[in-house]
Amino acid sequence: MITVTTxxxxxxxxxxxxxxxxxxxxWVRPARRGGETLFEEMDIARLRLILELRDEMEVGxxxxxxVLSLLDQLHASRRHMRRLCEMLxxxxxxxxxxxxxxxxxxx
Numbered sequence: 321m322i323t324v325t326t327x328x329x330x331x332x333x334x335x336x337x338x339x340x341x342x343x344x345x346x347w348v349r350p351a352r353r354g355g356e357t358l359f360e361e362m363d364i365a366r367l368r369l370i371l372e373l374r375d376e377m378e379v380g381x382x383x384x385x386x387v388l389s390l391l392d393q394l395h396a397s398r399r400h401m402r403r404l405c406e407m408l409x410x411x412x413x414x415x416x417x418x419x420x421x422x423x424x425x426x427x
Contacts, residue, residue: 323358370384
């Protein structure tokens with residue numbers, strides 16, 4: 321887990337008031353343990369993404385929640401697709417063909 325101080329050292333261009341604003345807006349969701357706010361590597365990546373969206377792509381505060389939501393949905397879809405591919409790979413080719421044909425015939 322990563323402390324606020326370390327986050328601010330690692331995410332160049334991010335200041336503490338902005339970090340807390342983004343946490344308050346739920347753009348990043350750190351863990352809270354024993355009164356301490358702690359981040360994960362995924363949070364660091366998200367903070368860098370938000371900075372890039374804001375500074376380089378000029379996404380404003382009004383549009384940011386929509387953009388982040390769409391990106392979250394895209395990543396969730398990719399995870400689901402990856403899981404589906406893994407499940408298909410785990411099944412033998414005959415099982416896959418039989419299952420697909422069965423599902424198509426049921427429509």
